[in-house]
Amino acid sequence: MATETAGQPQTTSTAATAPARTPDVRPMRADARRNYERLLTEARTAFTEHGTDTSLEDIARRAGVGIGTLYRHFPNRTALMGAVFQGEVDALLAHARELADAPQPCAALVEWLRAIITHATTYRGLSRALMTASADDSSGMARCSVPMREAGGALLTRAQQAGAVRPDVSISDLMQLTNGIALAVEESPDDPKLADRLLTLTLRGLKGENH
Structure with a gap:
C-alpha cells in the first residue's frame, strides 16, 4: 500500500487484490483418450485373467502402446x-x-x-x-x-x-x-x-x- 501524501489519494497495489489465475486444464486429445480407454480395457481383462500383479508392460503391449504412454496416464x-x-x-x-x-x-x-x-x-x-x-x-x-x-x-x-x-x-x-x-x-x-x-x-x- 502506497504512503498517502498531501493532495494525493492513497492507492492500493493491484497485485494484492488481483484474483489468483487458475491454470487452464486442457481436455485430453482424441488419440490420448483412445489410448487411455484401451489401457483401461486391457488392464481390466489382464487383472481378471492374471491378477492385479500382472505385467504393466504386457498391458501396454496388449493396448498397442508403449510403456511410456501407460505411465503418462497412470504413474504407478x-x-x-x-x-x-x-x-x-x-x-x-x-x-x-x-x-x-x-x-x-x-x-x-x-x-x-x-x-x-x-x-x-x-x-x-x-x-x-x-x-x-x-x-x-x-x-x-x-x-x-x-x-x-x-x-x-x-x-x-x-x-x-x-x-x-x-x-x-x-x-x-x-x-x-x-x-x-x-x-x-x-x-x-x-x-x-x-x-x-x-x-x-x-x-x-x-x-x-x-x-
Whole structure:
C-alpha cells in the first residue's frame, strides 16, 4: 500500500487484490483418450485373467502402446488399479446409498459387506491392495477406499444405533476383516461357501447386546 501524501489519494497495489489465475486444464486429445480407454480395457481383462500383479508392460503391449504412454496416464500400478475399479466402486457406493434406509440395519450392512467380498475376489490381489491402501495417501486405491469407508461407516453406525453391532467396532476394523475374508476366499477357490461361513463367524463376534 502506497504512503498517502498531501493532495494525493492513497492507492492500493493491484497485485494484492488481483484474483489468483487458475491454470487452464486442457481436455485430453482424441488419440490420448483412445489410448487411455484401451489401457483401461486391457488392464481390466489382464487383472481378471492374471491378477492385479500382472505385467504393466504386457498391458501396454496388449493396448498397442508403449510403456511410456501407460505411465503418462497412470504413474504407478495403484493409479491404474484405481481407474480400472472406479466404476465398480461407484456401483458399490450406490448400493450403500440404496441400503441406507433399509428396515433392518444389520442385514443391510451384511448385504453390503458380501457385495464387497464378491467384488474383491473377482480380481486376484485386489483384496490385498485394498487392505494396504492408506486413507492419507494419494494413490488410486486410496481414492477408491476412502469413499468406501465413508459409505460403510454410515451403514455400520445405523447397525450400532440399532444395537445389532457392538459400539466399539470401527469401520476400519470391519473393512480389514472383510478384505481378509476376500483374501481367504481368493486362496480357496474350491470352497464356494467359505465367504458366507467366515462372514457369519465374524458377525457373531460383532453382535451387540440386543442380538
